[in-house]
Amino acid sequence: MRVTLRDIARECGVDVATVSRSLNGAYGVREKTRRKVLTVAKRLNYRPNRLAKGLVTGRSRTLAMVISDIRNPFFAELARGAEDAAYRAGYELILCNSDLSAEKQMQYVHSLLEKRVEGILMNSVAGLSHSERQELSQSGVPIVLLNRPPAQVQGFSTVLADNFAGGERAGNYLIHLRHRVIWHLTGPRQHGNLAERTRGFRKALEGAGTEVASLTIRGHHNTEGAYQMMKKLLRQHRAPTAVFAANDAMAFGAIRAIFEAGRRVPEDISVIGFDDVELAGIIRPPLTTIHQPKYEMGWAAVEVLLQQAERPGQWSPQHRLMEVRLVERESCRPISRRAHDQ
Amino acid sequence: MRVTLRDIARECGVDVATVSRSLNGAYGVREKTRRKVLTVAKRLNYRPNRLAKGLVTGRSRTLAMVISDIRNPFFAELARGAEDAAYRAGYELILCNSDLSAEKQMQYVHSLLEKRVEGILMNSVAGLSHSERQELSQSGVPIVLLNRPPAQVQGFSTVLADNFAGGERAGNYLIHLRHRVIWHLTGPRQHGNLAERTRGFRKALEGAGTEVASLTIRGHHNTEGAYQMMKKLLRQHRAPTAVFAANDAMAFGAIRAIFEAGRRVPEDISVIGFDDVELAGIIRPPLTTIHQPKYEMGWAAVEVLLQQAERPGQWSPQHRLMEVRLVERESCRPISRRAHDQ
DNA sequence: CTGAAAGCGCTTACAG
DNA sequence: CTGAAAGCGCTTACAG
Structure with a gap:
């Protein structure tokens, strides 16, 4: 049914490893081989399976945003900024509406962790218990709080208007x-x-x-x-x-x-x-x-997340103060x- | 680092297959074994890797929405209805803003297909060429068009106000x-x-x-x-x-x-x-x-998608006309x- | 009821 | 430069 690396490999008479290398970094692949692979891949309309790729690389190329309600224009603007920044970096953005319910927030975060998102934007952790916050901040995935004063809880990054x-x-x-x-x-x-x-x-x-x-x-x-x-x-x-x-x-x-x-x-x-x-x-x-600067705040939050996603396990919270204007x-x-x- | 099925299996002295069965359907697992597995899983704070699961089952449990701009309150309302319906079914929703650019729309759809989303809501395919539309409708993943007259193109479902x-x-x-x-x-x-x-x-x-x-x-x-x-x-x-x-x-x-x-x-x-x-x-x-009924339209669109996702390869487009009111x-x-x- | 094996579709050392 | 192998973390026939 769906075409995989194996199909291309067979077609080209090479190993799947070579196909993989040609399609990606491409270091150490003979130009001619590489070109052939690319041609065949295009002809077969090959689409890599990102789930498989994510499983081995550990990176899902997706971010998520847990906000109260996207119908609030404030969040819609933030979301747009965030999504634009994510798109630019080749990431997708999952949208979650929590209505500030602690239960929904936690459920969302758990699902997101299971999907191995590489970062989460949240508009609040105010309703969560101390231990719930701890759980989030120690989950390993970078989280940035939108429009919340820093130090509300340790371990989270923040993006805040001045x-x-x-x-x-x-x-x-x-x-x-x-x-x-x-x-x-x-x-x-x-x-x-x-x-x-x-x-x-x-x-x-x-x-x-x-x-x-x-x-x-x-x-x-x-x-x-x-x-x-x-x-x-x-x-x-x-x-x-x-x-x-x-x-x-x-x-x-x-x-x-x-x-x-x-x-x-x-x-x-x-x-x-x-x-x-x-x-x-x-x-x-x-x-x-x-x-x-709502749009810019969403954008900045994604920048912070992406930066942190590059250094798994060794980033520390960042705090950005955004300029306002009359x-x-x-x-x-x-x-x-x-x-x-x- | 992260706890996997193997960790639980080792801890319980059983095979990973048994752990998997206990955690899921659980048919044909002795109650006692199952209980033990569940206890250990909880204690270890086990989180299944959805990428791995998705790879083998072929289901990502995620949907996507490609709209012009979430800042348009019309779309925000649709998005909220869609996301609520998705959440209820245990799905996540990816948000994409296309600004109606044909190029962005196609890029998004390709990325989404690579991530194996199980359905896509779109607000338009008007700007796409005939062959691009064909490509979408034949991609295998169910697509529903929001607020577009049916038969604009074959192969898409529609949800439309009356x-x-x-x-x-x-x-x-x-x-x-x-x-x-x-x-x-x-x-x-x-x-x-x-x-x-x-x-x-x-x-x-x-x-x-x-x-x-x-x-x-x-x-x-x-x-x-x-x-x-x-x-x-x-x-x-x-x-x-x-x-x-x-x-x-x-x-x-x-x-x-x-x-x-x-x-x-x-x-x-x-x-x-x-x-x-x-x-x-x-x-x-x-x-x-x-x-x-914007909210309801978003909700209905997800219902259609989910229904179709259950019958891979053998669903046909559906058209829903939504009631309006004074x-x-x-x-x-x-x-x-x-x-x-x- | 449970284990062992194969496989999902990729990437990445390791050889050669 | 390229192949063979192992492995990512799961699920699912197939035996027993």
């Missing part, structure tokens, strides 16, 4: 626009990435060299959470001139609350987000935000000097 | 709302899916049993195309009371043109789309549209009887 620099950038931008009363909406302290954004933001304000009144409010870090926070705050306090939402979803909630309170964005209140999700460019007004759209505007002086 | 029924549903809905002047914005005739929607829509109008003035306009089937068409039409003709856009993207363009012309949706003009993309529920007003949101409203009588 949240601190992003928060700082957002703060500097608002100050540059002469805002002096700024609210910062964010999530719980334990959320590492958000905490970094807050730290960076505060550093910017402190370094402003001028008085800035800022208020940090914590709540659910989603659209609804921010909507509720903002709604309540606008009733209790005098409105700020700007708000920095710790992510775009929160920015959307804040904007809704602002409109409902009869104010306008950006005329009355400027809003800046973080992430640069697709919707950010679509809503009215288009949201100014800090862009996370995307100016229409949700922020400067305070006029006049207004400012009043 | 575009005709959807168009008909949209037409009936508008008629039910007492609309009698309706514009239909669609793409070029050659576009099979859109053509079906148009056919269904016309059937509804013809069956209305009352006079309906309808106009079908063809152009680029995207937001910008529909925007331009609608803008121009509104200047040249008396406005309709409703428009049926052949897809949601077009509906968005039409709505923009309507607003810019100083009319309101749905007060002055009702708009219905097709697809039910995520944005449809987010824009103002939320778009009434025909829902395509999602009523806020972009359509009835013509009041009074207005109607005027």
Whole structure:
């Protein structure tokens, strides 16, 4: 049925070893022999069996990605970057949706290990028990955690956006626009990435060299959470001139609350987000935000994995911090000097 | 290093064949032996090498999906449905982004065949030459085409939304709302899916049993195309009371043109789309549209593939038509009887 | 119920 | 430069 090395060998009157060598490295094969083998292989439409090859070489030429849900555009973008990098290197990428279930995550990883994938991208190991994490980090296959602070667990590599620099950038931008009363909406302290954004933001304000009144409010870090926070705050306090939402979803909630309170964005209140999700460019007004290099993060993660796959048993975890950048759209505007002086 | 069947066999004092049988089907193995093997396997944390297993059984337990771009939410939804179905059956899913490049598509398929995937989901073979398509359909591995009219090429299975029924549903809905002047914005005739929607829509109008003035306009089937068409039409003709856009993207363009012309949706003009993309529920007003069962299509495609994988060499292409449904949101409203009588 | 053998389709020292 | 052999880690008739 399927044509194998033996078929080619028979056809050429040589040994399968010679065929194998001709088809691969080809060192130490007479040019003429090699050419003949190649011709016959092509004529017979030979397709090497990668399972057999993988069995002897121990390399499957496949990577895998275990994420919560590919329908989340953030992960789709990561996946695309990862897959492009894998394709370029001649690897395939297996996609797994875990919904963050610890059980599914472990099951996937076990299946993947059985298939001898050479590396795994994961978006989280937060739900796993200590011993489960240990098992993963000691499995022998390189694993990179996406968008997680390093040292959450030993043994994993990480690829992370520079949240601190992003928060700082957002703060500097608002100050540059002469805002002096700024609210910062964010999530719980334990959320590492958000905490970094807050730290960076505060550093910017402190370094402003001028008085800035800022208020940090914590709540659910989603659209609804921010909507509720903002709604309540606008009733209790005098409105700020700007708000920095710790992510775009929160920015959307804040904007809704602002409109409902009869104010306008950006005329009355400027809003800046973080992430640069697709919707950010679509809503009215288009949201100014800090862009996370999602595609590049996926790509970088695969680079790390591939590098480690080259040194079985003797690589050590790597940590990559990815640059973020400000995307100016229409949700922020400067305070006029006049207004400012009043 | 890694523990194999031999290690377990040695430890248990039996042959590897017995270990293999115990771990698998287990028919004809003494219960006591089997239990012992299982215990030792667990203790040694044994992981079967799927490459070896695949080599001998000829089954890789993996499927693949070759789509344009996972960042397109339509494909992300399909992918999720497919992956869930695969996971349930103990299969993994390889993700490939082709950007519709014929070269990438063929390269992917070749790699996938080498890895002995047991089935492939593709979103198109339109860009391939006749001989390339032949090569695919005769490769021996089952392939299902997503969202393509059957008989585009012989030898492929298909999973397709019922575009005709959807168009008909949209037409009936508008008629039910007492609309009698309706514009239909669609793409070029050659576009099979859109053509079906148009056919269904016309059937509804013809069956209305009352006079309906309808106009079908063809152009680029995207937001910008529909925007331009609608803008121009509104200047040249008396406005309709409703428009049926052949897809949601077009509906968005039409709505923009309507607003810019100083009319309101749905007060002055009702708009219905097709697809039910995520944005449809987010824009103002939320778009009434025909829902395509994307998740279910991905799931069904895997079902087809798995069924075929069970009968190597003796399956024949299968075609599944998936039901669509109307999602009523806020972009359509009835013509009041009074207005109607005027 | 279990063992010994052959084989899946490759690669890679080892000779020559 | 090339062949013969061994082996990767499994499964599966075939005996017994």
